[in-house]
Amino acid sequence: MGRIETAFARAKKQGRGTLGVFVTAGDPDLETSGRILDAVVAGGADIIEFGMPFSDPMADGPAIQASSLRALKGGMTLEKTLAMAMAFRERHAEIPLILMGYYNPIYIYGSQKFLNKAAAIGVDGLIIVDLPPEEDGELCLPAKQAGLSFIRLVTPTSDEARLPTVLAEASGFVYYVSITGITGTKSAAGASIADAYKRIKSVTDLPVVTGFGIRTPKAAGEAANLSDGAVVGSAVVDIIAHNLSEDGSTHDEMVQKIAAFVGDLAKGVAAS
């Protein structure tokens, strides 16, 4: 069983959903970013979504836009993101690591080179926001061949006619974007998540997690209860934004706060 399946099976056994946490690689700097990853694991996240920064993140709200720009300003590149992923895997053998981002940096790096490297260092899956099923030949099909899960985003606009297309090549799990909007802005009503969960589950056996707009332990618990897991991103990234300092003197505190917040999120999900 792969790391993703194991993570969902373990959570299920404990009678709860999974907690996925998103952070951007290299935010606020390379060294602190590595410590943040460890803090997220220590706090109790089940799945790590590691953002590959891009200059023009068109599906992201202000928090993750700013996070990407901080990382890029600090000299982050895709090569360095992969190096961080490799170091992470050496420290944490079990926890699923998903790389999330936009297609262009991968395309420029070389899609096949990227996939080979990601698979070799123990990345488990990819979420590429701007690659819908219509462009599966670009990365989705080669990724699956390389042994990486290609995690699909399903949105409130994915209707009955569209769902089978979206889910045909889905693997790992399904990421339900619970709002029509960008990350970290609005939040969804419980009833709409429950309804979407039912619709998605009628098409696939994969686990379904809910994300976009989940900002509190309570909301994470609700989303995990209504689906198979919750993903939190902007609210974690906000902690970075609120604890920045030129000389890095506040970064220890930043890391501690993130560990504590993820701990609260994990409790929220455990109570689901």
Add this chain to the structure above:
Amino acid sequence: MTDTLVNSFVNQPDEAGRFGIHGGRFVAETLMPLILNVERSYKSACNDVNFTRELAYYQKHYVGRPSPLYFAERLTAHFGGAKLYLKRDELNHTGAHKINNVLGQALLAKRMGKTKIIAETGAGQHGVATATACALFDMECEVFMGEEDVRRQKPNVDRMRLLGAKVHPVTSGTGTLKDAMNEALRFWVANAQTHFYIIGTVAGPHPYPQMVRDFQSVIGREAKEQLMEAEGRLPDAIIACIGGGSNAMGLFHPFLDDESVSIYGVEAAGKGIPSGLHAASLTGGTPGVLHGNRTYLLQDEDGQIIDAHSISAGLDYPGIGPEHSWLHDMGRVNYVSATDEEALVAFQLCSRLEGIIPALEPSHALAFTGTIIGDMNPEDIVILNMCGRGDKDLEAVLPMLDERGLL
């Protein structure tokens, strides 16, 4: 594909919206059902004589088409070579070619039952055209415009507001067209079910590049017919400026299969290509994926987008329409460039010699024209697309002309 189409340049894109490797549909899943719906609706509209008739009605009676094809006698004498004709799309209602496309898309939105419109704008010409169509068809209009462009194109901001549009200044990135497009796409993702996005150039996810080209092709069809009437033949060269490339695609497309016609697309070289401060995606860029399509982009070796630079807000974009990228790969169109300085000189020259104040965008095309037309034969004919008028640029340009002793 049949044999007769193999060598044609006018049958792109394919079903997946590809122009060779360029184009495609690189958007978030939230937008996919909408884009597919736009594609279906557009196909059905093209086959509906009522749609084409209504569009033709507004083009004639509201926009003032056909725009004249004017023999620029004094510019011709000044350059001392081929005859120069100007396709006068700056005379359109709202002052640029943008209205050609906007009316088409607004009528399509109306047909799809959408009454809320969003648009991005650089120089503000597309924003003004969209605000105008929304006033005409009683639609709500929200325009996204980079903060820097809001500053340098103030008259257009005022016009949009007067026409009833809400202008959102965009502060992310460098506050220019790229960032306006990001923000418009973000807004669209959040309001996908209610809003129609009128993209202003031949870029974005399929079917936009094709649809915008089709609506703009009226420029080239008219020019061809008008020159046939005036001179009884095809031109030897046609020239247009390129930011995203909609006015150029509109002029070029009907001539692509006329082998004897040389075609020149003029990108903005800003402070010069070697300076790195330019907007010449084809001359100085590489293929990548941004804003829904694959195309030539200004980007670094890590695939991060580099900000464009141009004196002209309408050309200040790090990408280009995917069909231009394909035509560049195929070698059918010559993509060249003109700098900020050269455009300023052409801006003044056209004003003084023809009494036509051009926008900064076609001033780039005129600047390049000046570098080749003098070496052509007197019986040769060149058509330049005068795609917009320069009133919007006066505030920014006059101090610069003054500094250079050109006033």
